[in-house]
Amino acid sequence: MPPTATLERPSNVSDALARGRLGIPSVIFFVLSAAAPLTVVAGVVTTGYAVTGVTGIPLAFLAVAAVLALFSVGYVAMARRVENAGAFYAYIARGLGRPAGVGAAWVALIAYNALQIGLYGAVGAAAEPVLAQLFGITVAWWVVALVAWALVAFLGVLRVDINGLVLAVLLVAEIAVILVFDLAQVTHPAGGSVSFSTLSPENLFVPGVGAILVLATTGFTGFESAVVFSEESKDPKRTVPMATYLSVAIIAGLYAFSAWSMTVATGPDKIVDASREQSTGLIFNLAGEHLGDTAVSIGQALFLTSLLAAMISFHNTTARYAFALGRERVLPAVFGRTSPRSGAPRVASLAQSVLGLAVIVLYAVVGWDPLVQLFFWGGTGGGFGVLLLIAATSVAVIAFFARTAVAETPWRRLIAPGIAAVALIVIIVVAVANFATLLGVAPDSPLRWIIPAVYPVAALLGVLWGLALRGSRSDVYARIGRGAESAAAAVLPTTSEAPR
Secondary structure, eight states: OOOOTTSOOOTTOBSSOOOSOBOHHHHHHHHHHHHOHHHIIIIIHHHHHHHHOOOOHHHHHHHHHHHHHHHHHHHHHHHTTOOOTTTHHHHHHHHHOHHHHHHHHHHHHHHHHHHHHHHHHHHHHHHHHHHHHHHSOOOOHHHHHHHHHHHHHHHHTSOHHHHHHHHHHHHHHHHHHHHHHHHHHHTSOGGGSOOOGGGSGGGTSSTTHHHHHHHHHHHTTTGGGGGGGGGGBSSHHHHHHHHHHHHHHHHHHHHHHHHHHHHHHHOTTTHHHHHHHHGGGHHHHHHHHHHOHHHHHHHHHHHHHHHHHHHHHHHHHHHHHHHHHHHTTSSOGGGGOBOTTTOOOHHHHHHHHHHHHHHHHHHHHHTOOIIIIIIIHHHHHHHHHHHHHHHHHHHHHHHHHHHSOOOOOHIIIIIHHHHHHHHHHHHHHHHHHTHHHHHTOOTTOTHHHHHHHHHHHHHHHHHHHHHHHHHHOHHHHHHTTOGGGGGSSOOOOBTTBOOO
16 A cells, blocks of 8 residues: 555655746746747648648647637636646546546556657657768667667756756757748748738638648647646746746747748748658758758757757656656655655656656667657657647536636636637547548558547546545545645545545
């Protein structure tokens, strides 16, 4: 039986995250780094043009941003009242019941691990042209992946603000080069004139729009993680809302502008063919034409650091989910320990690192394709899992305010999250229908059902585990979703929110 919170702690561990170390800029750096702007601009945008042939991608980013902004209204309203590093897990537990919260936790662990570990498959491919051009050497993908893994594992057990500082440096450079590339494309338009035709709504509402909306949604993955760092923020009630809204706005503006500027440089009628021919190299090839080879080298290097920054951000997010579950004894209590010196969730971070190492070694030994079978499939599957969590959280926000005595405006507690929930469910249905396209596999491939089916199965197992805890460990069950309160010996349910 796991030890309860009243038992004596070893002297070298703690059960609390370090408070007051992150301001609004630091949280934004974590959020934007998870979104991996250069990776999305170079990879997701060109893939979208190539696979679907739809030129309305700039508008798709803006449409998805509008939906996520609506979701954020209820999300941050709940964040002011529920402070928990478990984010989706805690919100769904407090809104839809503790068993549902545990089910969401299982989904979150799978989704965020898939996103983080999948990036190790991409970093090797991204490093190949950089190392060849700068040093004239070629190394196996897994060597680069192991170097990246070691750095991420090391940073994962350090102070969260140190991670934030590293991300700040990487992210500022990454966004700067994107903007330079974009401006070069806009100032060198195909045919000598700037075209705005791809911003016309008629280019969005065409066959294939479903896949585009799903791809655009995956580009925002990570925007929701501001809440994960609420316990370590200086002023959570101010930091989380500001970081969430600013992140959605920055991501939407950057992606839409970049996607549009590519069409200006190639010509709206040629962007699809150019994306199919040049794939992720399109943005770098355009930069080479307008800015020279030095700009290309810098861009490719920052593409590599973009992946590294996303790894660091997702590692921190995943570790905090595991920490939240360990603190509340849903996972073994050891996961709920932090280092007194750094305040980092040490055991959860190390466990995540061990899992990443095992996957890298497995893929290297077996010889599986790291780019497609690890990065692309892992990223697509992980993004879909996060999309499911966002939709469930929208419903949980409505339920939370409906079943508690907390006062809130109808817009925040019902209207905005309700509209967001409907829109997100539509996107999920479209995603399932287009999953073969998203994975790049044949329509009859079993993967098009296996990968999305992982999440309802995991959610069901989590719900069953939650029900088992209710029957056998009522003390643990009462702590689910309570956050820092669960570090106390026992947490009694409030009269306005009875155990469910």
